[in-house]
Amino acid sequence: MQNCVESRLARLEATQNPDGGWPYFPGKPSWLEPTAYALLALSGRRGPAFERGWRLLRSWQMPCGAWRPCAAVDQAHWSTSLSLTVHWATGIRDAAFQRGIDWLVTSARAEDRMVARLTHWLCPSIVEFDPGLAGWPWETGAPSWVEPTAHALMALRGAARRAKNRDWNGRIAMSERMLLDRRCRDGGWNYGNRRVLGADLPSYPETTALALMALDGHAAVAWGTALDGVERTWHETRSPLARAWLSSCLLLYRGERPQPAERDDRTGNDILVTAIEGIPWNHILAAS
Amino acid sequence: MEPHPGGLVTRRRFLGAAAVSAVAAGAGCAKRTEAAGPPGKAAVAILRAPSYRVDLVDRLVRGAALCGLDARGKRVLLKPNLVEFDRSSVIHTQAEVVAASVALFEHLGAREIIIGEGSGHRRDGYFLAEEAGYRQAIPDFDSRFVDLNRDEVAHVAPFPGKGGIYLARTALAADLVVSIARMKTHHWVGATLSMKNLFGVVPGAVYGWPKNHLHQAGIPNCVASLYRTFPRSFAIVDGIVGMEGNGPIQGRARSCGVLVMGADLAAVDATCCRIMGIDPEKIEYLRLVSDQGHVAEPWIEQRGETISQVRSPFELIPQFQHLRLV
Numbered sequence: 001m002q003n004c005v006e007s008r009l010a011r012l013e014a015t016q017n018p019d020g021g022w023p024y025f026p027g028k029p030s031w032l033e034p035t036a037y038a039l040l041a042l043s044g045r046r047g048p049a050f051e052r053g054w055r056l057l058r059s060w061q062m063p064c065g066a067w068r069p070c071a072a073v074d075q076a077h078w079s080t081s082l083s084l085t086v087h088w089a090t091g092i093r094d095a096a097f098q099r100g101i102d103w104l105v106t107s108a109r110a111e112d113r114m115v116a117r118l119t120h121w122l123c124p125s126i127v128e129f130d131p132g133l134a135g136w137p138w139e140t141g142a143p144s145w146v147e148p149t150a151h152a153l154m155a156l157r158g159a160a161r162r163a164k165n166r167d168w169n170g171r172i173a174m175s176e177r178m179l180l181d182r183r184c185r186d187g188g189w190n191y192g193n194r195r196v197l198g199a200d201l202p203s204y205p206e207t208t209a210l211a212l213m214a215l216d217g218h219a220a221v222a223w224g225t226a227l228d229g230v231e232r233t234w235h236e237t238r239s240p241l242a243r244a245w246l247s248s249c250l251l252l253y254r255g256e257r258p259q260p261a262e263r264d265d266r267t268g269n270d271i272l273v274t275a276i277e278g279i280p281w282n283h284i285l286a287a288s
Numbered sequence: 289m290e291p292h293p294g295g296l297v298t299r300r301r302f303l304g305a306a307a308v309s310a311v312a313a314g315a316g317c318a319k320r321t322e323a324a325g326p327p328g329k330a331a332v333a334i335l336r337a338p339s340y341r342v343d344l345v346d347r348l349v350r351g352a353a354l355c356g357l358d359a360r361g362k363r364v365l366l367k368p369n370l371v372e373f374d375r376s377s378v379i380h381t382q383a384e385v386v387a388a389s390v391a392l393f394e395h396l397g398a399r400e401i402i403i404g405e406g407s408g409h410r411r412d413g414y415f416l417a418e419e420a421g422y423r424q425a426i427p428d429f430d431s432r433f434v435d436l437n438r439d440e441v442a443h444v445a446p447f448p449g450k451g452g453i454y455l456a457r458t459a460l461a462a463d464l465v466v467s468i469a470r471m472k473t474h475h476w477v478g479a480t481l482s483m484k485n486l487f488g489v490v491p492g493a494v495y496g497w498p499k500n501h502l503h504q505a506g507i508p509n510c511v512a513s514l515y516r517t518f519p520r521s522f523a524i525v526d527g528i529v530g531m532e533g534n535g536p537i538q539g540r541a542r543s544c545g546v547l548v549m550g551a552d553l554a555a556v557d558a559t560c561c562r563i564m565g566i567d568p569e570k571i572e573y574l575r576l577v578s579d580q581g582h583v584a585e586p587w588i589e590q591r592g593e594t595i596s597q598v599r600s601p602f603e604l605i606p607q608f609q610h611l612r613l614v
Contacts, residue, residue: 078496141504240415
């Protein structure tokens with residue numbers, strides 16, 4: 001198992017861009033998302049690759065406190081949460097980190113607007129969810145969705161525990177309730193719509209794993225059943241990304257990843273998958 | 289709504305083409321100075337194809353000839369609909385149609401044929417392509433495929449919402465964007481066809497999954513703006529088996545037995561609507577482009593089969609009964 005991790009870390013070092021970041025696919029421009037995951041994977045080494053990546057990540061913070069997703073895009077991005085997790089996971093709690101946290105806890109969501117809640121109450125049958133429960137959106141001011149909420153929850157919970165800050169507990173608790181409210185009838189999560197026009201929607205394995213990781217042992221989840229389902233799905237799905245998140249979830253809660261199958265060469269160039277599989281989630285999140 | 293004579297460049301269309309030209313120039317591709325679309329009436333080909341086992345390449349070659357499609361020497365992006373995959377359903381563009389489209393553009397002498405999609409709900413585009421059978425059906429699929437969700441991006445303005453939009457650079461740099469959609473109903477906008485399929489060029493890496501940015505900015509406005517952003521485009525709609533009812537994800541399969549093709553995406557979509565028993569002039573995004581594309585029946589020249597020969601009214605959800613073509 002250790003060899004698998006080592007091979008992923010070596011691959012990350014081999015695919016780092018000259019600017020210090022990581023692309024989604026080798027040879028392409030750097031993005032914050034794969035860069036943040038690569039830094040979490042390499043955080044135990046703190047070698048030159050980590051340092052170069054760290055410098056790029058820091059340079060992408062915007063005056064508002066949020067991070068941009070890549071050099072070409074000049075707007076605040078949900079992956080700010082990932083950058084904040086890299087900060088607290090590596091022991092950095094400086095002014096830049098604090099500005100990022102401030103942006104995260106004050107960023108607006110559609111559910112904050114009375115008119116959005118009112119509209120939902122008037123037409124509840126289109127998409128069924130509790131509009132009073134807000135997590136985090138993909139974009140500031142938009143409705144909350146599962147994936148950005150999961151990442152923000154992990155980032156904020158880790159920051160709160162390290163700072164011993166209880167001011168954010170309310171937002172953390174509401175986001176947990178929002179995730180639980182969006183849970184599909186089959187027990188997992190998709191992007192965030194469990195029921196549309198009276199029909200149940202199915203969950204996806206990758207978002208199910210992420211939601212479970214973000215719920216941090218929440219009492220409302222039957223964890224034995226949920227994790228058995230995660231392991232079963234890991235064996236069944238052929239999606240490398242889904243398998244990466246499912247195995248990360250098992251690493252977090254059960255202490256080890258399932259034995260990986262042979263890597264499919266056709267998808268082996270996805271750096272996001274490589275990075276997620278290289279992260280010691282049990283050490284990073286369990287300690288948060 | 290009066291149709292404008294084909295071939296005239298309206299002020300809005302000119303401005304749209306000019307904005308695209310600026311972006312394209314920034315992306316390092318050739319400057320675009322004119323919109324696509326035939327002069328006069330828009331030609332739309334309707335071809336019978338009772339199943340995916342018939343010779344689809346032959347059908348597509350005939351359809352391309354009926355439309356006068358010229359792809360020689362062009363860099364072509366084939367954009368199927370792979371918003372999601374469900375083995376028991378018909379959400380995606382059928383692999384056989386995508387494979388036949390590759391063969392079509394090889395036959396037409398395209399310089400490069402790329403297959404690109406930015407899935408709307410799930411992130412793993414390669415996995416979805418494999419599940420949908422694209423890898424098995426298409427030679428060299430992996431070397432052709434670009435995950436548009438995680439592509440390089442370029443900024444395009446104006447666009448509905450604040451401050452323009454970022455789009456996949458592969459799409460902006462293509463000489464010809466071929467939207468290969470499945471004929472489906474849609475529970476927000478009535479129908480999803482070749483124009484709505486362009487949502488897949490909006491990068492999830494910027495806007496997330498789903499691409500809620502487009503819903504917030506207004507789906508019809510965004511569909512219309514994407515239509516204007518890609519004036520050099522072509523549509524192939526897979527209506528061999530479509531989806532009716534609660535589309536685009538949870539509807540039921542509906543055998544319709546047709547392929548619909550043409551260079552004006554609005555005209556193709558309007559034709560598909562008429563085949564589906566939907567009044568295209570009640571579809572808001574088609575109304576929004578009716579001053580630039582051909583939506584009204586007098587301005588569309590049907591070639592191959594006629595609409596009445598293949599009409600197959602799709603079931604509509606109660607919210608969209610008012611769209612029914614009378």
